[in-house]
Amino acid sequence: MGEIPLRVRRKVWLRQFLLQGCWNYEGMQNLGFAYSILPALRDRYEGRPEELSRALKRHLEYFNTHPAMATVILGAAIRLEESVAEGKADPRAIGTFKVGLMGSLGAIGDSYFWGALKPMASAAGAIMAFVHPLLGIVTLLALYNISHLTLRFQGFAAGMGGEESAVRFLKEAGINRRTEDRKMIAAILSGAYAGVVSSQAAHMFGGAWPELGVFLIAALAVHLFTVLFRKAVSPSEVLFLLLIVGVLILWQ
Amino acid sequence: MLWEFLLAAVFGGICYLDRTAAFQVMLHRPLVVASVVGAIFGNLAAGAQVGAVLELLYIVRLPVGASIPPDDTGAAVFGGAAAATASSSIGLDPGNFTAILLLSVLCAEFGKVADRFVRRMNGRIAHLTVDMLEKGDSLAVEHGLMAGITLFGVFGMVLTLFFSGLGVSMAGFLLTRFGPESHIQFAAMLPLVPLLGAASVFSCSRTDRTSPVFYLTMGCVFAAMFFFRWLV
Numbered sequence: 001m002g003e004i005p006l007r008v009r010r011k012v013w014l015r016q017f018l019l020q021g022c023w024n025y026e027g028m029q030n031l032g033f034a035y036s037i038l039p040a041l042r043d044r045y046e047g048r049p050e051e052l053s054r055a056l057k058r059h060l061e062y063f064n065t066h067p068a069m070a071t072v073i074l075g076a077a078i079r080l081e082e083s084v085a086e087g088k089a090d091p092r093a094i095g096t097f098k099v100g101l102m103g104s105l106g107a108i109g110d111s112y113f114w115g116a117l118k119p120m121a122s123a124a125g126a127i128m129a130f131v132h133p134l135l136g137i138v139t140l141l142a143l144y145n146i147s148h149l150t151l152r153f154q155g156f157a158a159g160m161g162g163e164e165s166a167v168r169f170l171k172e173a174g175i176n177r178r179t180e181d182r183k184m185i186a187a188i189l190s191g192a193y194a195g196v197v198s199s200q201a202a203h204m205f206g207g208a209w210p211e212l213g214v215f216l217i218a219a220l221a222v223h224l225f226t227v228l229f230r231k232a233v234s235p236s237e238v239l240f241l242l243l244i245v246g247v248l249i250l251w252q
Numbered sequence: 253m254l255w256e257f258l259l260a261a262v263f264g265g266i267c268y269l270d271r272t273a274a275f276q277v278m279l280h281r282p283l284v285v286a287s288v289v290g291a292i293f294g295n296l297a298a299g300a301q302v303g304a305v306l307e308l309l310y311i312v313r314l315p316v317g318a319s320i321p322p323d324d325t326g327a328a329v330f331g332g333a334a335a336a337t338a339s340s341s342i343g344l345d346p347g348n349f350t351a352i353l354l355l356s357v358l359c360a361e362f363g364k365v366a367d368r369f370v371r372r373m374n375g376r377i378a379h380l381t382v383d384m385l386e387k388g389d390s391l392a393v394e395h396g397l398m399a400g401i402t403l404f405g406v407f408g409m410v411l412t413l414f415f416s417g418l419g420v421s422m423a424g425f426l427l428t429r430f431g432p433e434s435h436i437q438f439a440a441m442l443p444l445v446p447l448l449g450a451a452s453v454f455s456c457s458r459t460d461r462t463s464p465v466f467y468l469t470m471g472c473v474f475a476a477m478f479f480f481r482w483l484v
Contacts, residue, residue, distance in 0.1 A: 023374060023400070038390075057382075119456040122283070122311055125304075130304070136300065144277075148276075149277075187462035188466070190308070218470075221444060222451045225448050230455065234313060
């Protein structure tokens with residue numbers, strides 16, 4: 001049996017965008033993973049419906065990782081399924097591989113995408129929106145998706161190269177370094193944003209000393225909010241408090 | 253107005269799909285959603301003004317594992333519709349701007365509850381899929397996933413209709429009842445909300461190296477703007 005044809009790989013690649021299509025509390029991304037890998041399984045187990053059904057059940061077990069990093073596991077799982085279909089590997093190896101990698105990939109992905117790339121893109125978008133709303137939107141979408149789509153594609157290609165290729169990709173992609181860099185840029189951009197906001201607020205008072213006072217209050221407010229966030233206070237709770245203060249002001 | 257709501261519902265459905273079920277290409281971010289909803293209801297700039305602030309507010313709440321962050325897409329739908337309706341030819345009044353930002357938190361929390369409900373319903377779909385597969389129906393996986401996506405999309409459309417309706421009615425009836433004095437008092441709280449957003453991004457990116465950089469950049473930008481105003 002030869003390699004999985006390109007059209008099947010393309011189908012799997014497109015389907016992986018729907019990985020969280022039926023996200024649920026028990027299996028999390030299980031149904032999405034089974035859906036994504038299905039074209040490859042159909043190709044491997046053509047004319048063997050019982051084996052296809054068994055393979056699908058394997059992929060309906062609990063699965064959860066960062067959606068953009070799942071492509072690495074998906075590609076490698078296809079390679080493992082090829083070996084299983086040819087009788088060269090134990091089907092249990094697939095489950096072990098998925099469970100072994102999903103936790104660490106989830107942590108890496110969450111830290112990079114949600115903790116560094118998204119804040120960076122959002123802060124850049126919010127700043128550019130001061131110039132023009134459309135420029136803000138384009139900046140946000142471009143900054144996020146160039147890295148996001150590239151990593152999804154590279155991860156899938158690396159996974160399709162097999163387990164070793166997947167692990168090599170994770171080492172060579174330098175995601176930890178990228179995370180640190182994006183966090184630094186996000187800190188600079190959010191600092192600039194806070195500077196613009198505090199400057200606008202200070203402008204209402206006029207005079208050097210009052211303006212400096214407003215700046216110090218703004219820096220103190222940011223520091224207080226970050227301390228609250230570290231103590232697991234949600235932004236919603238802070239906004240609720242401000243809303244109550246606002247209602248009390250109106251009540252007067 | 254009917255066409256506006258229909259258009260917003262279709263767009264909202266796509267954005268809610270992007271939020272969890274499909275693609276995750278950031279179409280669901282508040283800056284995008286509030287700007288487009290604002291444009292649908294007649295004022296892109298006012299929508300973007302609200303969206304840019306909402307964009308940063310909830311960044312600190314990461315969608316990790318089973319935790320669901322507040323629904324900033326819903327908050328942006330509400331904010332975009334309300335801002336476009338409440339704005340005049342000179343833009344959005346600071347008092348209304350503050351009120352819209354603060355009231356949007358109710359939508360964000362309501363949307364979070366709705367999201368949790370949809371995910372529980374998806375659990376039933378997943379169970380049914382496994383049962384069907386046991387009976388030998390391999391198409392069940394595709395049907396199950398499509399059912400999940402449809403559920404996410406329909407809920408997104410319904411939430412968008414609800415939030416945009418709420419935004420338009422609030423801007424039309426509630427905000428107009430406040431006097432100009434209360435507007436000024438209310439607007440005094442306005443800088444706190446974007447600062448909360450900046451703190452949210454900073455908390456995400458906080459390391460030993462980034463802390464001094466954040467405050468240094470904040471000071472430099474403030475000083476540069478002060479100097480520029482002094483020159484002019």
